[in-house]
Amino acid sequence: MKGTYRILIGITGGIAAYKVPHLIRLLKKKGAEVKVVITKGARGLVGEETLRTVSGNPVYSDDLSLYDMDHIRLSEWADLFLICPSTANTIAKIAHGIADNLLSTLALSIPETKLMLSPAMNTVMWENQATRNNIQTLKDRGISVLPVGSGELACGVCGEGRMIEPEQIAEVAISFLGKSDILKGKKVLISSGPTEEPLDPVRVITNRSSGKMGAALARQAMLMGADVTFVSGRACHSLPSGVKVIDVVTAEQMQTALCEHFKTADICVMAAAVSDYRPVNYFSDKIQRNENGNITIELTPNPDILAGLGKVKGNRFLVGFSLESSAGVQRAIAKMEKKGCDMIIYNRAETSLGLSTNRVTILGKDGFCEELPVLSKDETARIILQRIAERLIGAHA
Ligand code: CTP
Secondary structure (H helix, E strand, C coil): CCCEEEEEEEEEECHHHEEEEEEHHHHHHHHEEHHHHHHHCCCCCCCCHHHHHHCCCCEEECHHCCCCCHHHHHHHHHEEEEEEECCCHHHHHHHHHHCCHHHHHHHHHCCCCEEEEEECCCHHHHHHHHHHHHHHHEEEEEEECCEEEEECCCCCCEEEEEEEEECCCCCCCCHHHCCCCCCCCCEEEEEECEEEEECCCCCCCCCCCHHHHHHHHHHHHHHHHCEEEEEEECCCCCCCCEEEECCCCCCHHHHHHHHHHHCCCCCEECCEECEEEEECHHHCCCCCCCCCCCCCCCCECCCCCHHHHHHHHCCCCCEEEECCCCCCCHHHHHHHHHHHCCCEEEEEEHHHHCCCCEEEEEEECCCCCCEECCCHHHHHHHHHHHHHHHHHHHHHH
């Protein structure tokens, strides 16, 4: 663990703001240095003098006379910007890039992988579709959004929406910071999404991969401090700034990009769903309907990119995915050996393809086998990368 973690706490106008001085104490006990930024709405809910005293630092707000550094310097200072409580309004502003006070300006100027929000609001607001969408947007961008608790709310009703307790927030914040160094200095190359093989100017052969697993791996690798290159087929992905994205279309383009970046990589994870075949002929004019019956398209095999990388892998840690449509751990293990991988992630089409969750088994060439439950793709990615990091540390110990 590195020396002192620098945590910037952002307080917005939720009644749970009164719990923040206790949270600051807990974080300081765990060795963190804490600074506080507060919105106008929160100023009546928690004493600024208390915050100043427990944090041992000035409290920053929209009141210009309280600034002693600009927002850029404050965001550069922080290892983590923890917004708690985070109101529905602030969540919406961050989701849409609105910077209309010091706190939301800071949220926009700090790398998103350093952002963590602990929401607190009334149950109806928590369940509102706009809030659900905003939270999903934040999660897709790699921002940590903590769960809410349920119980009695300030408005008198019982339900979901309470800020979780300061003890839990402190625990998560410190372990988040502790984890973020685990892949520091490592170059991680990730392939993702489907490939497309053109038949004619309007038609392609492709598959149903959404690219969500690859994007989750990229986000989590960034959170762990890695230098991430992301080679992606056509897929919608929201990635934190800082990930180097290389867009490709066909399997051959993907192979060229991966071979180039593999040279300098420490870890390569092939999460892409590569087309095994491509049409022998590309028709430069749109293929016309054959009024007389069937047409035949001849396909030729694409290169097996992973197997090719396995042959030149050297000391790099190479991970493949094995998507099977029926139970097939043995097939996945055979694939790992055949393609020269150190690890293979076995999953089933019905519990992964296009979904936001995944259910995988991590298999290592050292005999390691870990069956994970159904988890979000981000959580699955985090565990996969942690297992990779443990093996790398083991190899150099
Ligand atoms: N893969 C690859 N190049 C290909 C096909 C697959 O690099 N032409 C990679 C995938 O990215 C994945 C792994 O190989 O990491 C396994 O892919 P999968 O489609 O499950 O297996 P296949 O190699 O296609 O084997 P099979 O068709 O026998 O299932």
